[in-house]
Amino acid sequence: MITSISLTHFLVVGALLFTFGLVTVATRRNAVGVLMGVELILNGANVNFVAFNHYVTGGVSGQVFALFVIVLAAAEAAVGLAIVLAIFQTFKTIDVRFADLMRE
Amino acid sequence: MKTTAGKLSAWFVATLLVVVFLGYMTTQVIQPAYVPGVASTGPAGLTDVLFYVLAAVTIAGAAGVALSRNILYSAVGLLMALLGAGSLYVFLSADFVAVTQLLIYIGGVLVLILFAVMLTNRITEVNVSNTSFGSFGGALLGISVAPVLIAVVTLTPWPARAPAALAPTTALIGNGFLTKWLLPFEVASLVLLATLVGAVVIARKEIKAD
Incomplete structure (x- = not known):
């Protein structure tokens, strides 16, 4: 049954965005992939802010946040991404498993 | 051999914990009488259909980011997720935030990510450039987090109020930035300046003194 859209619908979208971002962060070897997961998490939080607003x-405080x-x-x-480029110059890879030195 | 057995038993314990946790959550969810909120069951209008389509695009994009083996496909999935989330803002009478999402995320962050992908990957071996590890652990994490969040979202009686009519918010946000939120606004510009300098310092080639 399709109900009229409400706050819950947006919160579910935000929760799913957060979950996929969390899984991405936890399972990627590629540092750029990990950053994509962080962007997904932030977007899930943003959907929640704007929906609650x-x-x-009411007002615009949630939108400002x-x-x-x-x-x-x-x-x-x-x-x-600057850090990723620096890691690539140092280790010749951006696999996060191999970036295990503080300095050469 | 010993480490393999140890790993297997650790994964077994983790799986068991997740199953027990999910079972416990299910009992918690089912036990209290489910009180549906307002749940106005009106006829599904064009707006509702559009919302479901855009939400599906957003979720599919996010799933593509999480599950794709190819980092470029992940970037396309991120594009879909960001576009979908930005269009959902329009439903929430947040026109300025939607346009900002379009300009900054898709025009800036996504292009930056694509640049980083191109600079750090051998594109010819693109199939192996986005391997993930622990897909079993990732699946465990996903199926233990998502139901809990969705249960919390659907079961909590949120203090609903009649949403205001859709209206432009840009003038309100601009006034707010220059009056009520002036200090955070200025701090944000300082943060951006520091980011600019810091990114250049981190990414430049190290010049050895000797």
Whole structure:
């Protein structure tokens, strides 16, 4: 039975996004894949923020929080990918199992 | 041999724990009388159908990121997931957040990720470039997290209120950024500046002194 969309529907989407992101982070060997999983987790949280903002609190505070999350996700992606490039220059691979030295 | 047996028994214990946990959660979920919330069962309009299609695109993209063997397919899945999530924001009267998602995530982060993929992988061997390990453990993790979250989401009586009508929010957000959230706004710009400098410092080639 298809019911009219409500808060629960959006929360389920957010929960599934979070779960897939968590599985991605936990199972990838590729460091870039791990970063993709982190992006999925942040998006799941963002869907929850905006859904609660629309259905529970009203106003725009949840949307503003989601915007800050987006900004920090962009910063995290930039720094994370720079670290991945540095790991690649040092170890000639981005397999996270082999990056086990603090310095050469 | 010994380590193999140890690993097997460890996985067995983990599986057992997950099964017991799920069984316990099932009893917890089924025992209390399930009180459906408002659950207005109106006719499925065009909006509802559109929501289900977009949610399916989002979930399918996320599943592609998690399950694909090929890092480029994972990137395409991430594109679908981000686009779907951005279009879901439109349903929630968050037009500015939706456009920001489009510009920053898809225009910035995804392109950055694709650059990193191209710079760090031998594309000719793309089939082995996104191998995952512990797919059994990953499946265990997934089937122990997702039902719990979904049960919490569906069983909690959220304080629902009649959602406001869809209206543009850009002016409200802009006013908020320059009045109520001025300090976080400025801190965010400082964070971005530090990120800019830090990324360059980390990614540049090390120049040895000697």
